[in-house]
Amino acid sequence: RVVRSGGERIALMSEPSDADELAALTTTLKRHLQRRQRAGLGYLPKASPAPAKTVRPTDKPNVLGGTELDMLADNSAALQTESLDDLRAAIGDCQRCKLCAGRTHIVFGVGDPHAKLMFVGEGPGRDEDLQGEPFVGRAGQLLTDIITKGMGLKREDVYICNVVKCRPPENRNPEPDEVAACEPFLKKQIDIVRPDIIVGLGKFAVQTLMSSKVPIGKLRGTWASYHGIKLMPTFHPAYLLRNPADKKLVWEDIKLVIKEMRGENT
Ligand code: URA
Numbered sequence: 561r562v563v564r565s566g567g568e569r570i571a572l573m574s575e576p577s578d579a580d581e582l583a584a585l586t587t588t589l590k591r592h593l594q595r596r597q598r599a600g601l602g603y604l605p606k607a608s609p610a611p612a613k614t615v616r617p618t619d620k621p622n623v624l625g626g627t628e629l630d631m632l633a634d635n636s637a638a639l640q641t642e643s644l645d646d647l648r649a650a651i652g653d654c655q656r657c658k659l660c661a662g663r664t665h666i667v668f669g670v671g672d673p674h675a676k677l678m679f680v681g682e683g684p685g686r687d688e689d690l691q692g693e694p695f696v697g698r699a700g701q702l703l704t705d706i707i708t709k710g711m712g713l714k715r716e717d718v719y720i721c722n723v724v725k726c727r728p729p730e731n732r733n734p735e736p737d738e739v740a741a742c743e744p745f746l747k748k749q750i751d752i753v754r755p756d757i758i759v760g761l762g763k764f765a766v767q768t769l770m771s772s773k774v775p776i777g778k779l780r781g782t783w784a785s786y787h788g789i790k791l792m793p794t795f796h797p798a799y800l801l802r803n804p805a806d807k808k809l810v811w812e813d814i815k816l817v818i819k820e821m822r823g824e825n826t
Contacts, residue, residue, distance in 0.1 A: 584787075587771075591740045635744055644673045647748055651725070657741035659726035659734070665692030669721030669749055676821065678719045678755035679703065680746070681796065682764040683734050689727035694720045699798035703761070706797070710814055719753050721746065723768050733764055743768065750789070757817055758789055762796025781813050783820075792817050 638650035648668045654660055667684035670693050679695075687697030695703045703720070707713050724734040724742040734742075750758070760766035763776035769786050770779065770793070779793040794813040795806055819825045 584771075591743075639744060639748055641748070642752065644669065644749065644752055647745065647752065651745060654725070657726075657738045659724065659728060659738050662729050663726040664689045666725050667692055667694050667722060667727070668725055669719060670694055671715065671719035672717055673719070673753060675717065675719035675753055676756045677713070677717075677817070678721070678750065678753055678758045679707075679761055680758055680765045680769060681720070681722045681761045683722045683724040684727040685731055685798075686727065694722055695797070698801060699796070702797040702800060706810070706814060710811065711818055719749075719755065721749055723765050739768060750786070755789060757820060758786055758791045759814075759817060760791055760793045762794075762799060765796075766791075766793040780809065781816070783816070790820060792820075 638647055641647040641650050651666065651668070654666055663684075665684075667688045671678075681695060681703075684694060685697050685699070687700070688694055694700070704715055707715055707718060723746055724738055725745065726738075726742075728734050728738070758769065760769050766776055766779055767773060769791060770784055772779070776793060776795060780795060782793070784791040784793060792813055794810050795803075800807050800810060816825065
């Protein structure tokens, strides 16, 4: 790995504490229980050492039109995978949230499965939905320019994905239940790729990764940490298309990333 954990700047960054880890686990468990409850599955089954009779999940539709079988078959398989291909396969023809109704393709992610650098955006737009690949529209072209012309890398050298994998209607922000359904897969992607650096693109992705409500204008340009991985928050390329004067700020952020990848940050 090019990036080293040395130098004053990195030494100042704290690893997540046990309390942080516990809080993250509690949040994940809470969301899981809420999802089960919304799907009409109630809370966790009571542990029972020797059930008299095997109770099988039914394929009777629940309140959301899904079935217990769907629910039980979903995340546990996906979250035990060890490669991106297996994770994508385990996600399958996902029906875990309402975004499935309007999508053309699930936009999983693209790039080097062992990339040192990962970009995380919000969710697919129209072009991405049609092509099944993240950041291929106008904003995507700008991101590609940042990677190729700005950083001197190829798109294939990095890994690119989004918080949610299906296009929200009219490109609205993903809703909390949609993020809750999809976030475990983003976490798993990060866990599998294990990049040295994540660049969070825009308010939505950054606030999701940082579990923060602080405005992106305040967060950008300062190193943060995502479970021990260096996280650089910056503006979204779509925002830059509307506000080209802020491109210079993104370039400042990207220069910090380049320095960090070269091991030059002090
Ligand atoms: N905007 C995003 O956040 N992601 C994409 O993939 C495309 C546009």
